Amino acid sequence: MDHELLREFLDDAGELVDALIPQLIALENAPEDTQLLNAVFRSIHSIKGGAGFLLLEPVVALCHRAEDVFNLLRQGEAQATPELIDVMLRVADALASMFTTLQESASLPPADMELLAALDELLVHPPGSGSATDSGHGTKINSTPDDDEALEALLDSLHRAGPSGSGRRLSSSSRPVSEFGPIRSGHPGAEASVRVEAVRLDGMMNLVGELVLLRNRLMTLVERDDGSEDLVKTVSNLDAVTDGLQSAVMHVRMQPISRIFSRFPRVVRDVARTLGKEISLVIHGGDSEVDKNLVERLSDPLIHLVRNAVDHGIESPEEREAAGKPPTGEVTLEAYRQGHYIVIRVGDDGRGMDPGQLRARAVEKGALSAEAASALSDAEALQLILGAGFSTRSEVSNISGRGVGMDVVRARISELRGLVEIESTPGEGTWIRIMVPLTRGIFRTLMVWVGSQRFALPMGEVVETIATDELASQWVQGRQVVIVRGEPLPLVPLGCLFAERPRPTPGSEELPPGTHVVVVTLGGRRIAMLVDALIGEEEVVVKPLTGALRSVETFVGATVTSGGDTALIVDTGGVTQTFEHAA
Amino acid sequence: MDKGMRILVVDDFSTMRRIIKNLLRELGYSNIVEADDGATALPILKGGGIDFLVTDWNMPNMPGIDLLEAVRGDPELESLPVLMVTAEAKRNQIIEAGQAGIDGYIVKPFTAETLQKKIDRVFARLREAS
Numbered sequence: 001m002d003h004e005l006l007r008e009f010l011d012d013a014g015e016l017v018d019a020l021i022p023q024l025i026a027l028e029n030a031p032e033d034t035q036l037l038n039a040v041f042r043s044i045h046s047i048k049g050g051a052g053f054l055l056l057e058p059v060v061a062l063c064h065r066a067e068d069v070f071n072l073l074r075q076g077e078a079q080a081t082p083e084l085i086d087v088m089l090r091v092a093d094a095l096a097s098m099f100t101t102l103q104e105s106a107s108l109p110p111a112d113m114e115l116l117a118a119l120d121e122l123l124v125h126p127p128g129s130g131s132a133t134d135s136g137h138g139t140k141i142n143s144t145p146d147d148d149e150a151l152e153a154l155l156d157s158l159h160r161a162g163p164s165g166s167g168r169r170l171s172s173s174s175r176p177v178s179e180f181g182p183i184r185s186g187h188p189g190a191e192a193s194v195r196v197e198a199v200r201l202d203g204m205m206n207l208v209g210e211l212v213l214l215r216n217r218l219m220t221l222v223e224r225d226d227g228s229e230d231l232v233k234t235v236s237n238l239d240a241v242t243d244g245l246q247s248a249v250m251h252v253r254m255q256p257i258s259r260i261f262s263r264f265p266r267v268v269r270d271v272a273r274t275l276g277k278e279i280s281l282v283i284h285g286g287d288s289e290v291d292k293n294l295v296e297r298l299s300d301p302l303i304h305l306v307r308n309a310v311d312h313g314i315e316s317p318e319e320r321e322a323a324g325k326p327p328t329g330e331v332t333l334e335a336y337r338q339g340h341y342i343v344i345r346v347g348d349d350g351r352g353m354d355p356g357q358l359r360a361r362a363v364e365k366g367a368l369s370a371e372a373a374s375a376l377s378d379a380e381a382l383q384l385i386l387g388a389g390f391s392t393r394s395e396v397s398n399i400s401g402r403g404v405g406m407d408v409v410r411a412r413i414s415e416l417r418g419l420v421e422i423e424s425t426p427g428e429g430t431w432i433r434i435m436v437p438l439t440r441g442i443f444r445t446l447m448v449w450v451g452s453q454r455f456a457l458p459m460g461e462v463v464e465t466i467a468t469d470e471l472a473s474q475w476v477q478g479r480q481v482v483i484v485r486g487e488p489l490p491l492v493p494l495g496c497l498f499a500e501r502p503r504p505t506p507g508s509e510e511l512p513p514g515t516h517v518v519v520v521t522l523g524g525r526r527i528a529m530l531v532d533a534l535i536g537e538e539e540v541v542v543k544p545l546t547g548a549l550r551s552v553e554t555f556v557g558a559t560v561t562s563g564g565d566t567a568l569i570v571d572t573g574g575v576t577q578t579f580e581h582a583a
Numbered sequence: 584m585d586k587g588m589r590i591l592v593v594d595d596f597s598t599m600r601r602i603i604k605n606l607l608r609e610l611g612y613s614n615i616v617e618a619d620d621g622a623t624a625l626p627i628l629k630g631g632g633i634d635f636l637v638t639d640w641n642m643p644n645m646p647g648i649d650l651l652e653a654v655r656g657d658p659e660l661e662s663l664p665v666l667m668v669t670a671e672a673k674r675n676q677i678i679e680a681g682q683a684g685i686d687g688y689i690v691k692p693f694t695a696e697t698l699q700k701k702i703d704r705v706f707a708r709l710r711e712a713s
Binding site: 005008012013016042045046050052053 | 595596597598599601602605641642643670672674677678681682685686687688690691692704708712
């Protein structure tokens, strides 16, 4: 089989199947929308057509029957009932899983007999048609095409009789091509777009990463050695070109976030149907573009958040009506860009969360002392649900599981160097906000000294830097804090973690003079990290950690600085947790 | 058959365009242009230089039948040879398409050999008509 062709088919057909699911759900809500129905029909039709050439018999078998069912719908002989849509969603799932199998270069097992039987059942007893159809549809299912020669003969007769037949001559269209002068759309075979394997793009991105590092290094060298004017000029041109190349390569890897958003109508529908809830899903900003890698990695956490919103957030229709709300709940999914970040918000107009309850629960679970819990602001108390094993519901549902949710979401988002923030008002609803850098691989950091080593703090988390000479420290409930504009911020001396210095003990209120704290924001919390000295901002390329360091929670990766040294990139969340747990 | 003739392949599914293009190339036809539906095909056709139209029938925006109507209604294009690509050989559809002015049809999936036969048939039919 032609592998190039198969890959193209899997890409194209995969996109059609991705789009099919929200289309089917829209069709369930608007069964009269013939345009939508035709679009769905056409997708199945196209997939079947391509699969036929590629000899993917199980795909053809499934699509063929599904097409017949949609034909009944188009002819008004069946209705798009939830039961019919259920079967069609199963068809979409089955196609998606066949495509995955093919992607993994495995051979296809035959199509699911049960699903084929369900489709046949729909053909024999079309839902909404009132009665079982007669044997007429039986012949439709097994319809054999008319004989080719007979049809050609039919076409011959039409051709001779047709109004255009007599006046049409071959001569005008069989002239040699050269007579036609310049060709309209470029040279033959010119294509508007080219397909590239993702792995090649990844390779390119890595090379650009290396180039950025070399550029940074070269710039440092030129600065240090006071290079000639020509050299400085050339390096500054190189700088600009490198930036251009970097953003061009990044742009090639961008995909609209709608690639994952399109899965959500399905998720919401299925969960709502299981729970007997009425929910409408509102999606904004699906055209925001992010790195393709990111699109894939955001998928699971977002699915989790949306399921949570439907399961825990939105109340039952009765409960809503009793609270004076419309019975249909609303889940909102939106994405927008903010600087170098993509912000995704998942909201619901459900029951909201009660900070008091969360505090009580944290104490009950032994995660916090009663004093520590009461010291938390309401906003901080909401962030407690991001902790491990923290479930706000006493009963366990099989939709969002047993409190293994939000901590996993947070961990996944931290891996992407992103943040999770929660806002909630009891009785009104909850918003979860995720903020993730647009691309992996390259990002800006603040370089600092701790002991004899350089460390990089992700710039996206840095709020400000303050000289220790301008700060006072205090001990509040067994923790050292610094007071920044009247607000106490927990202090994390990085030297205790990275330079084996002793932890400060209560009473030692002195901050080391002549150094700095870096204030970072962590999911709504602000933390002051004590460092030995600031070096400056630097763009770095993240290298994954290897060997013994891989499992260390305090670093997200390593990088080579412009000076040629290795620096570890600090996971501010991990560092804070490690420090607090050791307390 | 002039293997240098300029062929416009119209299909909304890019895999299908690629398949048809591959088969045409296999047969020695390499002067191929593509369009993804009737609406984008028409300006290319009106721009001139297309010798043979191979089009899908079920397409969004401008389905095959509307494209045919526009082609046959244009004095410059009325004698353009047209091969319809269809999923099923159904009598009703052949009658409808035949009346709209197609010169041949081919049922998916097909081999290069079948495609050549169908192309020969289209041009034989046109010779007969002229």
